[in-house]
Amino acid sequence: MASATMTAPAQLGARRIDDLLPRINRGVQMAFVVGALLTLLSFVVPAFRERVWATYLAAFTFYLGITLGGLFFVVLQHLVRAGWSVVVRRVAEGIALNTKLLPVLFIPVAVGTYQGHLHPAAAAHADHGGGHGAAHAPADPGHAAPGGAPAPADPAHGAGHGGGHHAPHAPLKAKWLSFPWFLGRMLLFFAIWYGIASYFYGSSVAQDQDGDPARTSRMTWWAAPLMIVFALTCSLAGFDLLMALDPYWYSTMFGVYFFAGCFLSFMATLIIAFYVLRRHGLAWEVGPEHYHDMGKFMFAFVVFWAYIAYSQFMLIWYGNIPEETVWYLRRMEHGWLLVSAWLIVGHFVIPFLALLSRFPKRRPELLVAGSAWVLFVHYIDLQWLILPQPEAARAVPVPLLDLGLLLVLGAVYVRSTAANLTGVSLIPERDPRLRDSLAHENF
C-alpha cells in the first residue's frame, strides 16, 4: 500500500535559516547583555534580591511551557494525521527540541530549591527552618506533630492549615517532595521529553533526505503511546514545579491548568516565529490559512484556560475548605487581588474578544500583536502562580528583574531554537501530507 518516495514540491520558496544566523546572533547577544544588565541592576536593591529565585522560576517555567507546548503540538499533529499543519511543524519540532536546553536552564531552579528559596518541602536544610522562610517544610521532623499547626509566624498559613486533619508530614509525602526525589523526577522528565522531541525531530529531518512516507507512519504509530507519556509527565511536572510551592495545597485540576498555559504560550510563540521568519523572506508557504488555524488554536486555548481556571477557582470557592481556599486567599492580599482580577480581563476577556472574529486571525500583523499579548499575560499568570507563595516574599513583581531574566533566558532560548533549525529546511519538504498543507483553505 505504501506510496512511492515523496518529492519536494517545486514551488517551495526560501526555507533555510542559515543566512539569517548572524543577524539572529546579534539580536540574541544584545538581548542577553541588556537582560543581564537589567538583572544586575535590580540586584542593587536588596528587596529585589530576595525575589530573584522565584522570578527565575517564573522565567524558567515560561520557556519550559513553550517547549512542552511545542512537544505536545508535534505529537498531536502526528497522532491525528493532520494535513494543514505540515508547513508549520518543523519550527514546532525545533522549539520542542529545546528540551535539551531545559536541564541547563533548570540548574538555578535546582540550586534555589536546594537552598530552600523555592519549594520548601524540597529544601535540603528544611529542618533548620528559620532564615529561608521554609520553617513549615513537611520534611521537617521537628514539626512532625500530627495535625500541628505549622509555622505560626506565617499568618496566611496559620489560617489555612489550622484545620489540622491533613498530614503533609506523612513520611511518604515528605519523601516524594524531598530534594533528591524532586530533582530525580525532573531529570527523568527532561530525559523523556528530550527523547520524544529528538525522535520526532530526527525522523522528520531524515524524511527531508529520503522522502520515505513510512517514516510518517512510524511517527503516527509512536505518537499514541508517547502522548500518554507526555500527559503523565506534563501534569506531574506541573505538580512538582508549581503546585508543590505550597506543599500543603493540592488540586487535581492543576496539571490540566499547567498544560493549558503551556499550549497557549506555544501557539503564541509559533505565530510570532513565523511572523519573524516571513519578515525575512522565509517560509512564505505559511499563509493566511495557516495563521488562521494557528489563531484558532490560540483562541481555543484562551477559552480552555479560562474554563479550567474558572472550574478550579469556582469549585474551591464553593467548597470553602480552608486548606484549599488558602491558596486563593493568598492571591487576594498584598496587592495580588488586582492581579487576580486582571487575569480574568487580560488572560480571558481581552484575547477572547480580540481573537473571536476571523479578521485578525488572517492578518499576521494583528495576530502577532495578539500573540505577544497572550505571552505577556501568560507570564503574568506564572507570576501569579509562583510569587504569592510565602517563600517568594508575596509581593507584587518587579518588572525590571522579570524583564531582565526573561531577556537572558529568552536570548539563550532563541539561540538554541535557531541552532536546532540550522542546516535543515524550515518546511518538512518531503512530508507526504505537504500537499494538503499547501493547498489548505478555511472554508
Place this chain on the structure above:
Amino acid sequence: MSATTAPAAHDAPAIDSNTWDDPARRAPLVTGGLGFRGITDGVCGVVEAPQPPRAWFVAFGASLVFLAILGLMLGYLIITGVGVWGNKSPVFWGWPIVNFVFWVGIGHAGTLISAILYLFRQKWRTGINRAAEAMTIFAVICAGLYPGVHIGRVWAAYYLFPLPNQMDMWPQFRSPLMWDVFAVNTYLTVSALFWYMGLVPDLATLRDRAPTRLRQVLYGFFALGWRGSNRHWHRYERAYLILAALATPLVLSVHSVVSFDFATSQIPGWHTTIFPPYFVAGAIFSGFAMVVTLLVPARKLFGLEHFITMRHLENMNKIILTTGCMVGLAYGTEFFIAAYSGNPLEQFAFLARARAHFGWAYLSMIFCNVVVPQLFWFKKLRTNVWVMFVACIFVNIGMWFERFVIIVTSLTADFLPAAWDYYTPTWVDILTFAGTFGLFMTLFLLFCRFLPMIAISEVKGVLPHEHPDLGFHHDDHGAGAGHGHAKPAEVTP
C-alpha cells in the same frame, strides 16, 4: 481506492477496504464507488422501502415493551412516592441520579461529532453525525426524565424553572442543581436545533422523491420550503458554522455543570477540581461507545456500510481509546492527589472505593473503562465489528459503574459514621432504568425508519472529487505546481 463495482445502492456491492494507513493517500469516506445518485438512493431507500427489515419489527416490539414498563414504573412511582426507590439515608442520590448522569453522558457524542469535529474539519464525521445527533437528543430526553420524577411531587416540576408565581417562590440559583436545569435544557435545545437544521435539505430530498402524497406533504412541511437554491445553501453553511461554534462550548459545559453537582460539595470523592474535564472526557467516551453500539447493527440492517464504513468505526474506536485513557488518567490523578494531599478523609474515600463493600463496582469500572478499551490499540481488533460491539457495550457498562461508584460509594460512607449504610436498588429502580432503554430505543428505531440516517448533502460534500487538493488521488502527486491553490500563499495586508 479501486471502485470496482457499479454505483447501484441496493445490490450491495463489495465493501471496499478504506482502513489503510498510507500517509500519502486520504481514504475515501464513501465506498462502493457511490456517486451523488448512489448516495441519495442508498440513504433514502431505507426510508422509502415499503417495509423495514424484519429485525426492525422485532427490535421495535421489544422497545415498546420496555417503554410500557417505563410507563408503569413511573405511574407506580407517582402514585406511591419516591419511597419505592432504594434512595434512603445516607444515599439520597441513588440510581436515579446515576442514570441521569449516565444518559446525559451518552448524549455527548452527537454534538461533539457535529460541532467539535466539524470545527476540526474531520470529514468522516459526516457519515455518522445524523444518527449520533438523534441519539444525543433521545439520550438527553431519557436523562431529563429522572430529575423530573425525582423531585417527588411531579406535578410541581415546573418549579425547576424560574417562573414568576404568586407565591414568590424561586429556585435556588446558587445551587448547581439549578444550573443543571439550564445547562441540560440549553443543550437539548441547541442540539435539537442543530439536528433539525441539518435535516432540512435532506427532508426536502425526501419530499421531492416521496412515493405517496401524504409523505410529500409531511416531509414538505418539515422541509420548510427548502428549494436548494444558492442562497439557501449559503445561509445554511453560515448557520451551520455559527451553530457549531455555539454548540462547542455546550459540549463542555453540560457535563461540567453535571460534575459541579458533585464537586461543589465537600464530600471526599466528590469535591475534586478535576471533575469538569474528567466528566466531559467520560461523557464523550460513553457517547461514542453508544454510537458504535447502535451503528454497528444499524449499518448492517439498513445496508449503510458504504456510508458508515469500517474507517468510521475505526476512528470512533480510536476516540474511545483516547477518551478511555483520559478517564484512566483522571482516575489515576484522583488517587495520586488523594495520596499526595495527606488528607486522611480523601485517602479513606478512595481506598474505600476500591476495597470496601463496593469494591466490585470499582473493579468493574476499571476493567470496563480502562482495561477493555486497550483492545483498540490493535488494528485487527478495532476493525472487527464483533470485538468493537462487545467492547463498546463493556464501556457503556463501565461508564454506568463510574457514576455508581462516584455517587454511591461517596455517600454510603460520608462524614457521619453512625449513618453509614449499604445501598441496594429496588426492583422499581431496575425496571425504570430498563424502561428508559425502551424509550431510547423506540425513539431511535422510529428515527431510523422515518428520517434519513445519513446526512445526504454533507456526505456528498466529502466525496473525493469535491476536494481535488486533499490528496485523495494517489496518482497525481507532484502535479501540485500547476494547482490554483498551490502557489505561495499571499498574506492579506
